[in-house]
Amino acid sequence: MSADDQQRAGDRPILAVEDLAVHYGAGRRRQSVLDGVSLSVARGETVGIIGETGSGKSTFARTVLGLVRAGRGRILIDGEDVARHKPRQWQALRRRGVVQYVFQDPLRSLDPDLTIEDSLVEPLLVRGMRRPEAVERARAYLGRVRLDEDLLPRLPGELSGGQRQRVAVARALVAEPGLIILDEPVSALDSANRVGVLEILKGLRDSGVALLFISHDLGSVAGIADRIAVLYQGRFVEVGAARDVVNTPRHPYTRLLVGSAPTLRSAAAARARREELRALLRT
Template identity: 50%
Template structure:
């Protein structure tokens, strides 16, 4: 994989119980790029995310992430690659990332402490990650139950950021939130992209095309395991070519793309 690709999928297919869930997916993400993947339930979005993470082995094709051929990693090598932090995953439910019994601040840096990162560096990374997602240091002294849903999701994103990944994979990061919390998380992700630039790429998976339109550079439309449309977000929203994309866009009363969307 060339250095200007953080993620490269070449003709990737995935089968579950002899049913093809992903069918010939080819996708690249460059440094600093935010790619939104939209599709209805059953389109293959979560399977795509799990394949990128190396949690699902493709039946065909190749997966390269941050310069590594994920298909070739097995056992200890795969575990070591995951611990390297090159790619981090943010769950739909932040409580899957945050230990309910310890302060949020401790959950955020748990991985760094396990890796025996010096205390001063742990403190620096935590402060930087919290600033990136717009959370106060005082707030994260609480248990997860003391935070709102949007605050917990931003804390989960901070937890992923402290290991300084090359690629952040977010699976339905706003679908479980109310409208106000959803807006806060979307704005945090836009600010994060603008702040990190080419240091961080993001793959954001959602059925919420409105949220993806606000934060993504490119929009990939997935239907029954196949990419039916892939292009700059503004162009896809303004002039959708595929009937499935047209139906998705028509189902949302108003869709705003922001000036943060880059051509």
Template identity: 55%
Template sequence: MNERGERAGQRGGPLLQVRGLSVSLGRPAVPVLSDVHFTAGAREIVGVVGETGSGKTTLARAVLGLVRPDRGTVEVDGTTVSALRGRALREHRRRGTTQYVFQDPLRSLDPALTLAASVGEALTIRGVPPAERDERVRAALELVGLSPDLGERTPGQVSGGQRQRAAIARAVICEPRVLLCDEPVSALDAAHRNHVLRLLGELRATLGAAIVVISHDLVSLAGVADRVAVLYRGRIVEQGPIREVFDDPRHPYTALLVASAPRVTGRRRHSLDVLRRAAPGEPGGCVYAARCPFATAACAAVPATASAGDRSVACHHADDWPARTAGRTPLVAEGARP
């Protein structure tokens, strides 16, 4: 695994590139994602945050090739996944280039199989000889901090944190280029949550992969991610280095999410009264205009597009609305990473 990580670092460039991605689902078709752009590089953890219904899971499914985009592309390690069909798509999945860690390991792991059998299942399907498979399973379990002896237990015989580690081992045994983690710690208690977050940070270096963490837990992301993309109604309204975005949000929706998250001390960042929701209604131009307390006539008439650069914000008033708020304090104190 280390050797492959080294090759990834030598090539350079993003391992995951999403460009102009738009996805509609259902009949009649309902837009779920609109013109989404983001990247994730080798040894980089990128967080994707947003409320329920914002399109986070659909974005993950598009990266996996499980849904076809209306427009745009998804490229993983040089392969345009969004263009693959039939046998080519099946072969891409068989290679395990992109792997997914589900939110609930108790439901994603077969309750009748031992952890070792679940972790090694992909190798069994590939026809890897039993001796080699067993050795790789032991290495994968040790990589995520599990004793090989636990591999003989079923999911119901271990703790929630151990189950999630086994689920991660099942994903990384294929040496993926992109690892998608869907709310990987939301079902865990505080102690196990911190252990899994530390593990993701360690895997960043060990695998050399790009890791995308889908979460609503801003405090946890602040402790592990390098960059963050904020989704609202299928659009990325803000993205950039996570410390900058959370310590100085430039989009009102990002500020609302940050204000809703408790600090590690248990105190809120600042009062929600400053960012109270406007009266509900259908947005005209900017997708957030109907909820934004700072919206103007221009916001309702003209779509907001993201600014250029590493820090992008889709807001007409990104430079002036923050001046109308006060009392900011860092979301997570320096050195308080899990």
């Protein structure tokens, strides 16, 4: 790659979604889920997508990953438009490890019959890495998520929920991707494990990997995101620096989310503000 090519690659975002529309069904049963949404994620940036259940958050993630077909728009991953990719093209992209996905429930992404070691080295072996090198890298990334090597011979069912989610993050990291999409990664965890996983994700900001953190909980995202995009009824109603979105929200729906976040406001103030803003949204 020439110096000019390297410069252009460095300037372009790792993810650029342009005028994306997604619908389910046809005719009278047609339902629009995403309606002309656009969003970019720079290399090394952490972007949070916030919205209530049914707002289209998971559909956005699944469409970016090729699991849902776009009705309109472009999806550029590392400069490659994947919106119309066929299964074989997606398979090649996934093998390259450019983008990784962490589920809400790690049992969905970890094979219950594979040891933690096998789960971590599998994506590396598929790419042609020799097993001793793959195991060495797996150990290194297990340490980055604050887990001990003693867990390597265990099965996922022998770990706690918080440990499994950390393994899922390590499995995403081990491929050294440009982008990791995390879909509600802490919502199924108890308070202590949630804080632990969030601290690990916050620590990844300096590693060069970009994170797209999808959640219904503004409090979880606010402390680690560089920017926040607020999704409401299939559209982004507000996108801005995390500090601005939390402290000076512009859209009524964003103000509702801020007012409802128990970690950002007192419970009494949150309830009062929530009722006020719900009334505003109904007008």
